[in-house]
Amino acid sequence: MQAEALAVLSEAHPGAVSTSQEDLAMYSQDQGPVVETVSPVAVVRPRSVDEVQAVLRWATAHRVSIVTRGAGSGLSGGANATPGSVILSLERLNRIISVDPDDETAVVEPGVVNADLNAAVAEYGLMYAPDPASYRWSTIGGNVATNAGGLRCAKYGVTRDSVLALEVVLADGTLITTGHRTFKGVAGYDLTALMTGSEGTLGVVVGITVRLRYLPRDIRTLAAYFDDFPQAAAGVLAIGRARVQPAILELLDGRTLEALDGAHGSDLRSHGGSLLLVQTDGFGAAAEAQAIRDVLVGLGAQVSDEGSEEADRLVDLRRHSRGDAVEDVYRVGEDVAVPKSQLVHYVAALETMAARHGVHLKVVAHAGDGNLHPTFWVQRSDGPQAEERLEQALDESVRSALALGGTITGEHGVGQYKRRWLGWEQAVEVLDLQRRIKQVFDPLDILNPGKAIVS
Amino acid sequence: MQAEALAVLSEAHPGAVSTSQEDLAMYSQDQGPVVETVSPVAVVRPRSVDEVQAVLRWATAHRVSIVTRGAGSGLSGGANATPGSVILSLERLNRIISVDPDDETAVVEPGVVNADLNAAVAEYGLMYAPDPASYRWSTIGGNVATNAGGLRCAKYGVTRDSVLALEVVLADGTLITTGHRTFKGVAGYDLTALMTGSEGTLGVVVGITVRLRYLPRDIRTLAAYFDDFPQAAAGVLAIGRARVQPAILELLDGRTLEALDGAHGSDLRSHGGSLLLVQTDGFGAAAEAQAIRDVLVGLGAQVSDEGSEEADRLVDLRRHSRGDAVEDVYRVGEDVAVPKSQLVHYVAALETMAARHGVHLKVVAHAGDGNLHPTFWVQRSDGPQAEERLEQALDESVRSALALGGTITGEHGVGQYKRRWLGWEQAVEVLDLQRRIKQVFDPLDILNPGKAIVS
Structure with a gap:
C-alpha cells in the first residue's frame, strides 16, 4: 500500500488513524493461535458510522484489506492482521442507542461490551442471553462476527438467536439494514443470519438490534x-x-x-x-x-x-478460568462439538490419542449442547518435535469429532486458524458456494481476506 | 417447453410424472392469493433423492422452471404454478429417517407432515416445536421453505431455530449438506439459515435434521x-x-x-x-x-x-379455525408483525382504515411476538370497486405496519403475493444482494422464479 493512500486516510480522519508501533503491535492479533505474525499497516478507530463508511470507500478505492476488530478476544485468529491490512477497531462505537423494555429489544453499536449491555438492561428485568466466557470484555459486534456461544446456549440459544436486525457497511461503503425489529419476520433471504458468524468477511456490522430475554426469577x-x-x-x-x-x-x-x-x-x-x-x-x-x-x-x-x-x-x-499463561508451555484450546450421545466416546478417543502422541490433555464441555473445549499442551522445552506431536493430536482430534458426526467449531469460529480443517467438514461444492457468496458482498476481496472460508 | 423434453422426463421416471388435467389443476395453486391463474405443464412426484437430482439435471438441461411443493398449505402463493413450470411435489419423500432421543434430534424427508413427526417423537418425551396452524397437514419441507412460525414461537422460536442441517439439491442436481448435526456449529457461512425461508428459490431441500425440544411436564x-x-x-x-x-x-x-x-x-x-x-x-x-x-x-x-x-x-x-370459505366474499388474510408495544396502535390504525375504505376487518395476533393476522373482506356482490377498496386497505395496512417499525410478513413468507410490498420494506441495495445470491445458487433462474425476492 502506498504511503500516500495512508496519508489521505489520516488527513481525512484526524485522530482516528494510528501507525504507532505500539498500536500496530497491540492490534495485530487476537487471542487465537497465530498462523503468521504480521503487523498491520495502520489502526483506524472510527467515531461514527459515517467514518466507517468513509474508511470502506477509501479501502475500496485503494484496494486495502480491512480487518474489523471488536475487543480482540476471539480465539480463532479472526482478527489477526494479514499482510498489508488495516485494522478497523470499532471500540469507539460503543453507545447503547436504545433499550425498549416493552418491545424487549435494544439497539447497540458494535463496540458495546456484552456485560455493559447486560448491566444496562438488568434494571428492566431483562438480559442479553448469549454469554461467552469473554462477556466482561468482548463486544456485541465481535459476538455477532463469530456467532458467539457461551454457557447458557443450551436453553437460550447462540448469538444468532438473539439478533433481530443489523446495520452493515458493505465493502464499497454502502450502509444497509438487514432483518427486522420484530421477533418474527421472513421477508426475503435471511441476510442477518448470513452476516452473523461471517467474521467480518461480508461487511462491517455497525448497528445491532438484539432481542432481550427475561431475567430469571430464580x-x-x-x-x-x-x-x-x-x-x-x-x-x-x-x-x-x-x-x-x-x-x-x-x-x-x-x-x-x-x-x-x-x-x-x-x-x-x-x-x-x-x-x-x-x-x-x-x-x-x-x-x-x-x-x-x-x-x-x-x-x-x-x-x-x-x-x-x-x-x-x-x-x-x-x-x-482461562488457565494461566505458562511460559514454557505450548497450548492450544479446541472447540469441536459432537452430538450429545457421543460426548463419552469422543473424550475416550481424545485420551487415547493424547497418550499416543505424548501430549497433555484436559477437557471441559458445554455438555448441554455437546460443545467441547479440549486443551492440548506440550512443554516447549521438549523441542519442535513436541509441537509437531501436538499438531498431529489436534488434527486427529478434529478428524475424530467429524467421524462422530461433529463439527470443527462449536462457537469460536473458523477465523484464520481453523481454515485447514474446514475442507474436512464441508464438501467442495459447499466451500465453493461460500466463496461465491463472498464475491457477491466483497468482489475485491478486501474484507478480512484469508479468514472464515476457504478462498 | 418442448413436448419432447417432457417425454424424456416421463420415460426416465415412470409413474412419477403426471400431465393429467386433474393433477395439473390440483397442483397449480397453494392456499395463498393467486396473482395469475396458471397451469403447470406437469407434476412430478419423485420417490427418492436420486430422482429429485435427476429431475433438476433435466430441468437445467431443458431450462424448465421448477416449483417445489410440500402440502400446498402455503398462504403467500409460494407454490403457485408459473408459466411453463413443472411442479415438483415432495409428498412421496415422507420417511422419518431417524429419531435420536439422546441427541434430541431427528432426520426427516421433506414430505413428512409436521404432526406425524410430533407423534413419532412424543413417545420419547420430545416434540418438534414449530407449530404452524397447518401442522396437521403441512410438511416439514414446506415449513423450512417458509421458515414457518406458529403459536409457540414466542417461547420456542420459529422453524429456523429448530433446523440444524439440510440436504439440498442444487439447481444443477448437485446434492449438498449444510449445517451440522450438533446443536451448535459455526463452520463457514450459515447456509442452513439462508436456505430456510428461501421458498424453493435457492435449492430443493430433500433432508432435514431438526432439533427436538422436551415435551412440557405441565x-x-x-x-x-x-x-x-x-x-x-x-x-x-x-x-x-x-x-x-x-x-x-x-x-x-x-x-x-x-x-x-x-x-x-x-x-x-x-x-x-x-x-x-x-x-x-x-x-x-x-x-x-x-x-x-x-x-x-x-x-x-x-x-x-x-x-x-x-x-x-x-x-x-x-x-x-381458518374461517369458512364463503362464496360471496372476497377475503385476504394478512401476516404483518410489529414491535409488541405497537400492537394497540396498529389495530387502532387498522380499524380506522377499514372504516374509511368500507371493508370488513377482524384481527387475531400471535401477540407474544407482535405477529398479526388481520383479515379484510368485502362482498363480491358489491362489484369490482369493492375489491379495489380492499386492495387499497391492504396496501395501507402494510404501509402502516412498516411505519410502526414492522415487517410485511411475520411467518407466511413473501411467496408470489407479497412481492409488491417487499421493496417498501427493503432498500434497493438489499434487494440487489438477494438477487445476486439467487444468481449464485440458480444462475439459470429455474428455481421457483418470480417468488420470494424481487428479481
Whole structure:
C-alpha cells in the first residue's frame, strides 16, 4: 500500500488513524493461535458510522484489506492482521442507542461490551442471553462476527438467536439494514443470519438490534462429582432423558479439576474425578434442580447441598478460568462439538490419542449442547518435535469429532486458524458456494481476506 | 417447453410424472392469493433423492422452471404454478429417517407432515416445536421453505431455530449438506439459515435434521376476556412487564369472536370484546399461570377458572379455525408483525382504515411476538370497486405496519403475493444482494422464479 493512500486516510480522519508501533503491535492479533505474525499497516478507530463508511470507500478505492476488530478476544485468529491490512477497531462505537423494555429489544453499536449491555438492561428485568466466557470484555459486534456461544446456549440459544436486525457497511461503503425489529419476520433471504458468524468477511456490522430475554426469577445451581468422566457424561444423558432443560450444564474432567486446584488452591479433584455443574433458572428452577438432583444421586454422584454457595462459586470459576499463561508451555484450546450421545466416546478417543502422541490433555464441555473445549499442551522445552506431536493430536482430534458426526467449531469460529480443517467438514461444492457468496458482498476481496472460508 | 423434453422426463421416471388435467389443476395453486391463474405443464412426484437430482439435471438441461411443493398449505402463493413450470411435489419423500432421543434430534424427508413427526417423537418425551396452524397437514419441507412460525414461537422460536442441517439439491442436481448435526456449529457461512425461508428459490431441500425440544411436564391455559382490544393489548404488555414468558399468547378481537360464534354456535362475544388466550408450559407452568392471572385480573379481565377445560378448547378453536370459505366474499388474510408495544396502535390504525375504505376487518395476533393476522373482506356482490377498496386497505395496512417499525410478513413468507410490498420494506441495495445470491445458487433462474425476492 502506498504511503500516500495512508496519508489521505489520516488527513481525512484526524485522530482516528494510528501507525504507532505500539498500536500496530497491540492490534495485530487476537487471542487465537497465530498462523503468521504480521503487523498491520495502520489502526483506524472510527467515531461514527459515517467514518466507517468513509474508511470502506477509501479501502475500496485503494484496494486495502480491512480487518474489523471488536475487543480482540476471539480465539480463532479472526482478527489477526494479514499482510498489508488495516485494522478497523470499532471500540469507539460503543453507545447503547436504545433499550425498549416493552418491545424487549435494544439497539447497540458494535463496540458495546456484552456485560455493559447486560448491566444496562438488568434494571428492566431483562438480559442479553448469549454469554461467552469473554462477556466482561468482548463486544456485541465481535459476538455477532463469530456467532458467539457461551454457557447458557443450551436453553437460550447462540448469538444468532438473539439478533433481530443489523446495520452493515458493505465493502464499497454502502450502509444497509438487514432483518427486522420484530421477533418474527421472513421477508426475503435471511441476510442477518448470513452476516452473523461471517467474521467480518461480508461487511462491517455497525448497528445491532438484539432481542432481550427475561431475567430469571430464580436460579438454582448444583455441583455433582462423579468418579470419572464416563460417569459424568452418563449424567448428562440422564438429565436429558429426564427431559429437564438446564440453563447451564458444564462438564469438567479430572485434569481440569487438578488445574483449577493448582491455580486457585482448591481441592476439587479430591471430591471426584469429574464434575458436572448444573444451573436451572426461571419459575421452574427449584423443581428442575430437584429433578436433576434425583437423577444424579441415583447415578451415584456426590451432589452439593441445596442452596450451597459452593456450586455458584464453581460456576463462576468455570466461567472465568482461562488457565494461566505458562511460559514454557505450548497450548492450544479446541472447540469441536459432537452430538450429545457421543460426548463419552469422543473424550475416550481424545485420551487415547493424547497418550499416543505424548501430549497433555484436559477437557471441559458445554455438555448441554455437546460443545467441547479440549486443551492440548506440550512443554516447549521438549523441542519442535513436541509441537509437531501436538499438531498431529489436534488434527486427529478434529478428524475424530467429524467421524462422530461433529463439527470443527462449536462457537469460536473458523477465523484464520481453523481454515485447514474446514475442507474436512464441508464438501467442495459447499466451500465453493461460500466463496461465491463472498464475491457477491466483497468482489475485491478486501474484507478480512484469508479468514472464515476457504478462498 | 418442448413436448419432447417432457417425454424424456416421463420415460426416465415412470409413474412419477403426471400431465393429467386433474393433477395439473390440483397442483397449480397453494392456499395463498393467486396473482395469475396458471397451469403447470406437469407434476412430478419423485420417490427418492436420486430422482429429485435427476429431475433438476433435466430441468437445467431443458431450462424448465421448477416449483417445489410440500402440502400446498402455503398462504403467500409460494407454490403457485408459473408459466411453463413443472411442479415438483415432495409428498412421496415422507420417511422419518431417524429419531435420536439422546441427541434430541431427528432426520426427516421433506414430505413428512409436521404432526406425524410430533407423534413419532412424543413417545420419547420430545416434540418438534414449530407449530404452524397447518401442522396437521403441512410438511416439514414446506415449513423450512417458509421458515414457518406458529403459536409457540414466542417461547420456542420459529422453524429456523429448530433446523440444524439440510440436504439440498442444487439447481444443477448437485446434492449438498449444510449445517451440522450438533446443536451448535459455526463452520463457514450459515447456509442452513439462508436456505430456510428461501421458498424453493435457492435449492430443493430433500433432508432435514431438526432439533427436538422436551415435551412440557405441565401445561396451564388461561382465557381472559377484556372489554375491548386496547385493554387486551395492554394485558399483553403487562404480562411482558411481569417478565413471564408464555408458550402461547393469542389475541382475538371482538369480530373474530363473533365469527367464531357464528361458525361454532358459541357465545364468546357475550363474555367480552376481546380475548387473550395464554398457555404456559414446563416445570414452572403453574406458577407462571398464577403470575399471569394476577396481572390480568388486576387489569379487570374476566379470567377462566384454574383447570377449566374451556380455555384449552378455545386454544384448539383458535388453532384450527381458518374461517369458512364463503362464496360471496372476497377475503385476504394478512401476516404483518410489529414491535409488541405497537400492537394497540396498529389495530387502532387498522380499524380506522377499514372504516374509511368500507371493508370488513377482524384481527387475531400471535401477540407474544407482535405477529398479526388481520383479515379484510368485502362482498363480491358489491362489484369490482369493492375489491379495489380492499386492495387499497391492504396496501395501507402494510404501509402502516412498516411505519410502526414492522415487517410485511411475520411467518407466511413473501411467496408470489407479497412481492409488491417487499421493496417498501427493503432498500434497493438489499434487494440487489438477494438477487445476486439467487444468481449464485440458480444462475439459470429455474428455481421457483418470480417468488420470494424481487428479481
